[in-house]
Amino acid sequence: MPELPEVEFCRRSLIRWSAGRRVVGVDVPDPRSVRVNRGDRPSVGHPDGAAELRKVVTSAPPAEILRHGKRLLWRFGDGALLLHLGMTGKWAHAPNRYVKVRLDLDDATALYFCDPRLLGGVVPTRWEEGQALLREGLGPDAWNDPLPALRGARPVKIALMDQSLVAGLGNVQVMEALWRAHIHPTTPCDALTDAQRARLPSAVREQLAATLALFDGAEEIVYVEEDRSSNPFPIYRREGQPCPACGTPIARMIQGGRSTYWCPGCQPAPG
């Protein structure tokens, strides 16, 4: 499932593929992927989605792409596309059987939005409005902005996955960052020690940078859930395997409905 590094990879890929090009055609094989509002359900596709999309992307050359958390805003002159990948969406330079939107470029290549579960989408908008939509409801960006103070009785893992507190982190990035910071995932925010608070921001940064580095030179990204044979993460889905840092078997628990992996050696329970 795409988190900040996967979305940032998507941003860099779209810039690389579209640099110096123009969009000359649009096809929307599945109108449900073009939405009026970001939060619309897949069953509520944009009634004029293909026409609105075409208007935006053919009006001006593709320009900068902003990212905040897991959202992207792609500028085309005064227009823009708000992009979100949801659980399974990705932009690709080659088609697969899940193509929902296709943008034809003037060099006879195309960009494909592929999304098996239809939880991502494309929202045609204006550049000015889009900049507000990009950040609407989200906390500071986990990569570009300082990490906000963590307060309250909530477990630190749950807090860090709250997009309104800090945007871009999901299940995998948070559990790996907590392992790097030697913080047990159930630690209440208020119980974090000064040393843990001091370690956390650099642990989050190192974790995001390490994941981004995995995609260096890749043409397309394979999400870790898509290919269960390959898992580049030190503790994610490694229950019972030795911790790469201390050798203690990695443990697993369910937290907030999701699997959390942690190392009982590196991350002692709070209290």
Ligand SMILES: [Zn+2]
């Ligand atoms: Zn360990």
